[in-house]
């Protein structure tokens with residue numbers, strides 16, 4: 001890919017022979033991932049996949065996200081199982097644009113959220129083993145290209161503030177301890193040399209920047225990403 005990709009027309013995208021350059025945006029709940037992704041929606045050469053949260057809220061008419069927050073021990077397995085499927089769908093979805101952005105991934109679902117449920121004793125070993133067998137089969141048998149991981153690293157205090165402000169119904173009972181733990185799990189995952197994602201190129205963004213200045217902060221990454229893909 002080259003900087004020329006930014007200037008390509010729709011017809012040229014269809015003719016573009018290579019796999020898209022794929023960027024995963026990761027980070028804690030409320031860390032600012034969506035704001036970052038929104039910034040790139042303006043470029044016609046980029047396809048941005050928002051997280052399929054609408055699907056998690058309506059799986060055959062059931063709000064699995066809400067059920068999981070209300071009773072993680074009972075619904076954690078169902079939600080993770082469905083999240084794994086919806087993430088896989090996004091990973092393999094063909095696009096015509098040369099650059100693909102995804103909010104979260106099958107990797108963070110496994111390494112952060114399944115990990116957290118296990119740590120809290122909310123998944124039986126049997127359920128965790130089933131999720132793990134699916135996960136291992138998928139990553140060993142399905143081509144899931146990743147070229148760059150963007151880690152939106154935001155302090156748990158600021159994250160808590162943002163969660164309170166946006167007031168998502170399902171997230172009402174999220175505690176500071178939960179967020180702090182998830183923050184540490186993200187840190188461990190992205191810095192740990194033992195996980196299966198260790199070789200992925202990583203850029204860490206300061207998510208603590210005030211909302212009003214974020215746009216300016218993100219603009220710096222236009223050229224960074226262009227350099228990565230050229």
Ligand code: DGT
Pocket residue numbers: 027028029030031032033034035051053065068079080083104108109110113114170171
């Ligand atoms: P942002 O833009 O950084 O504010 O991101 P959010 O908070 O809109 O998006 P995200 O992915 O951090 O979380 C959306 C909701 O879905 C949140 O309540 C956490 C939940 N969630 C996301 N992925 C998973 C998962 O794999 N397992 C579980 N249990 N929950 C998840």
